[in-house]
Each structure stands twice: as structure tokens, then as C-alpha cells.
Amino acid sequence: MSRFLREREGDLAPTDVAVLVRLAGQQCTRSRDLARAEGLDPSTMSRRLASLAERGLVDRHPDPADRRAQVLGLTQAGREALTQERARRVDLVTDTLADWPEAEKEQLADLLGRLADSLESARGTPTSGQSP
Amino acid sequence: MSRFLREREGDLAPTDVAVLVRLAGQQCTRSRDLARAEGLDPSTMSRRLASLAERGLVDRHPDPADRRAQVLGLTQAGREALTQERARRVDLVTDTLADWPEAEKEQLADLLGRLADSLESARGTPTSGQSP
DNA sequence: TCAGATAGTTGCATGATGCATGCATCATAC
């Protein structure tokens, strides 16, 4: 899977896409939260955001409520880039699974969705039965 | 998924694990083939192999049939490291999907297996309907 | 024998990342 994806990387790095997705979903508007959500160091997220802002995909302005922080949001270009990236991925899946029966594609989508949920709820549980 | 995995990385980098798996399966014994199989540049593979050899997980000796090439293989330590990594992953899955019904786990395994096959056979097809 | 292909390595640059640190701001205790 990794080599498949490595060969088909788009214009946006995976991390950047993840950031755009979260910003589009309004799930977090703090750099800190984004970093936590993606399992990255805050410094890394700071740099990703700087890069995205420089490319005009994200816009940041000071948060009046907390002047240490900043309000993050997608620009119009950011929304378009995300739409385009999503279309690219849909094409990828469409091409690759073209000859799968419809029923199995739905099953796969359903199970992957639930897998994502399970992984999400397993976050914070480092490896195995830790945490006394 | 990526953040889940990023947080649970083992001692071996993902690429290194992939290399060990292929060597264990005897699928390729040439650095060049490994590189192609993993979608990496030969130079990168060369460096990964050097690192693995230095750590005593892989052993390389000149190929008598082709003195440019080298015969690659796992050392005993390499086999053990791979076994340990596999156990770690099994634990990860076991923990994460602990409360899934058995039937769904089997379905997921089956579909993921077939997904891997589809991705594998889609290799070399760059992005979408290219190749005139 | 010689030209071109191939296997592998190394030099160099790039880009993502983490850690330590610094700065500004907030929250709280006194």
C-alpha cells in the first residue's frame, strides 16, 4: 500500500492534506490541536501551517480572544485544492477497484470506516496493556 | 491511520520491515529488485541494506554468478527481528480490534488481502488513463 | 574488442521531523 501511494503522491504532502481536511471540517482551529490530532510535534505543525499559508491555502489571523493563538481557516484556494485532491483520490480508487463487484466495494468502505473509528478510539493507548 | 501508526512505530522503520519481509519470502534477492518492488530509488535501497547489514539483520556476499551483484539474505538476528515485529503488529491488531465480532475481522482481512492484490496489479499504471 | 547496459555505491541537495529553547500571553495564587 505504501509503495502504491508513494508512486501516486499528489501536489500536496499527506500531512498537508490531513490538515486541510481538518480545517475544512472545522474540527480544530488551533495549531496545537491539529498537531495533537495528527500525532505530530507542535513545531512541525507550525511549519506545515506556515507553508500552507505561504502557498495561500490557509489563512491565519490573530485570535482576539487569546492573543497568543491564531484563528485558522481555509482560503478559497485551499478549499479548491482540497476538492481537487479529493477528486484525484476518487479517481485513484475508481481506477484501481474498477472491476470489483459493487457489493464488495461497499463492504470494504463500511469496514474501513469502522476500522478508522476503532483506530481513533484506540488513540492514547500507547502500545499494549500499559498505563497502571 | 497514519497518525495511529506513527504513534506506534517499532524499532524498525517501515521500509526496513518491508525489506525484511521480502527477504524472508525469498521473493527477491537483488537490491535492484527490492528497490523496484518497494517503489524506491536503488540508491535508497542500497543505503537501507547497508544499514540493515550494519545492524546484523541482513547479510550480503558477492554473487559468484554475477560479480557486480550480491546475494542477500536474512541473518538469524534478522529473522528474529522480523518475528518480533510481526508479533508486535499482531498485538496491535488484537488490542485494537478486540471487540470486533470474529466474522467481521475475517471479512476485513479478506477484503484487505484482495485490496492489496488490486493495488499490486495496478502498479506501473501511473495515475489515471495514461499510456497511449 | 569495444560499446552499451546493468548492479551497486557515493556525493549532494531537499524536505519532513523532533527536541530544546525563546517569546509573548494567559491563568492563578498570594
Add this chain to the structure above:
DNA sequence: GTATGATGCATGCATCATGCAACTATCTGA
């Protein structure tokens, strides 16, 4: 009100994986 610690973000620095280009040694075929 002021001092102390916590928090949000940025920057300096080092590390690591990676790709490209160039190189050496060897093989292959005319």
C-alpha cells in the same frame, strides 16, 4: 496588583529518508 507557572506558537539545530547525478566494476552482445 504582582509574581509564578502554564500555554500557544515560532525558530535554531540536528537527524534521517529520499531522489538525482555521477562513478566504478562487471556483464552482454555485435
